[in-house]
Amino acid sequence: MTSILWLRRDLRRRDHPALLAARDAAGDGDLVVAFVVDPELWSGGGAARRAWLAANLRALDESLDGTLTLLHGDPRRVVPALAQRVGASSVHVTRETTPAGRRRDEVVAKRLGESDIDWVETGTPYAVGPGLVVNGSGDPYKVFTPFSKAWRAHGWPDPAPTPRSLPIRNARNDAEATAALDAALSAPDLPELPPAGEEAALRRWRAWRERALENYADDRNRPDLDGTSRLSPYLKLGVVHPRTLLADLHDERGEGAHTYETELAWREFYADVLHHQPRTAWEDLRPEMSRMRYSEPEDAVEAWRTGQTGYPVVDAGMRQLLAEGWMHNRVRMITASFLTKDLHVWWPLGARHFLEHLVDGDIASNNHGWQWVAGTGTDASPYFRVFNPVTQGLRFDPEGDYVRRWVPELAHLPGKAAHEPWEHADGYAHGYPERIVDHAVERDEALARLEATKR
Structure with missing residues (x-):
């Protein structure tokens, strides 16, 4: 057989x-x-x-x-x-x-x-399959916090055993398939990718867990630190299963382990939302937000895509995306807020750009994460919450190290000065662009557009 x-x-x-x-x-x-x-x-x-x-x-x-x-x-x-x-x-x-x-x-x-x-x-690709976590009435959860509590209470099975031997036979490779892989791996100007494969994923997990899990609750928001596991590219392709990671955290009782579990729960929550609401892959979960008026500023969007907005932490994130096929999650939120609230662009444009470049790009997590920032999705960060790219940079990259790493035009500015080149006489000495919009003005515009949807 x-x-x-x-x-x-x-x-x-x-x-x-x-x-x-x-x-x-x-x-x-x-x-x-x-x-x-x-x-x-x-x-x-x-x-x-x-x-x-x-x-x-x-x-x-x-x-x-x-x-x-x-x-x-x-x-x-x-x-x-x-x-x-x-x-x-x-x-x-x-x-x-x-x-x-x-x-x-x-x-x-x-x-x-x-x-x-x-x-x-x-x-499924999840510790708890989408559709299995429901409330007392048998309905899906619409808000993350009660979902996460029910998700933990539901629990998940132990990891499946690893087979010692498998009776596998190759059924003749297709030449077009092998050629496609060869071409992908030899494409010009590829970013530096993580080591591939299951063993590499587990090595990364073990090394990071020993070194950084304890401080994860605090360090996960710092793009200047190597504080995140960076396992998302492996989770995306199922190179490692989340159940494996959760089993490894079973005896960990610290805040870092609890926070890491919560981050995995976010991934499973978004998968559950998409399972129940498949239209939300590319539509607003909150239909009342469909009345929002959006803009299509092509030059400004191109500046955003290429990291030339004049806001250092935004530009650092967009350049990291192009250089690594990955971006720190805190910076994903900052860059998404800038596109949706400062440039007033509907979130699917940004979601598509991310999915084109992110090696961990997952439609449920990516697109619902964008809706969270845009204020149109689950538990949404309300639309009137607008990330200030300067204060976000100063808070989460306090010494400017992340900015200087990705924006070499600002490498001459020490410490937090890298976040505000306009405050320094030599801030633009190496060709960094001036700000394409005034954040304070655009914040007021975003709030005015929100009020217009209520009329």
Whole structure:
């Protein structure tokens, strides 16, 4: 008997319930572990995202002794064709929870069923699958804090065991798929990416946990420090499962461990919101905010994208994004607020830019995080809360180290002076641009537009 494990957001061996289910279904037969390079999704992301995915697929293939089957094309056609070709009796997956993924899987499952091939979903990319945490009335939570309490009370299973051996056979790689990976990894001007693969993820986790977990509650908001785990790129592709991390924190009782659990809960909350409200992938969760008047200032948006707004911490964040395919979470909030509240641009434009470049770009966390800042989503930071990019920089990058790292035009300004070049005679001596807007004026404009929605 032959079974197929079709990988999507689960590129690992450890703590992988769908892998175990596929192995058990194969019995004494063959197990085919496959990944499909979908041209539609492949072309939808930037070079860094493609390279990060390619690097982790290569690392997984190595951990599977070169047996990973790489295919190319529309999965709705490719997966049923593979099942027919290898004589599979079942196709196993980790359950998809995004709207597009669920629509795709419905088609694949239907086509497999027409050939009497079983479609088996086991587990999700989350510690608690979206839809499982509900209130006393059986309804989903709309606010994070009660969700997080119920999420902790619900609990999650222990990590799945790691199989010692797997009866995997390669079912013939598609030349287009291997060529796509080769091209992604050799693309010009790629940012410096983290080490790929499950072992690298776990090494990063262990080293960071020992060094920085204790101070995480305070240091996580400091972009000038290496205070965050930076595991989000691995979580995005399922190179490590959140359940694995939570199990490792089980005996930790400090504030840092509790705060880290809470950050994982935010990720699961946003996935739950998207599960129940799939329209919110690209629409405001709060429909009353649809009356907001937005602007489309092309030159200012381009300045934002390229880190040329004249606000140092904003520009540092946008340049880090382009250079690393990653941005510190506090700075994500600052840059998002600047686009939505200072430039008055509707959040999906910024969300798309982030998803193009972020190697950890996840539609649920990214897009609902943008709505939180924009004041149109869950528990929203109210629309009238407008991040001041100067005070945010002074508070969370107090010595200006983060700014100087990414904005070399300000490297000559010592300490906190890097946040306010306009206050110093030589602030613009090295070509840093002047501010494209006056924050105080634009804050008043943002509040005026909010009041207009209430009329």
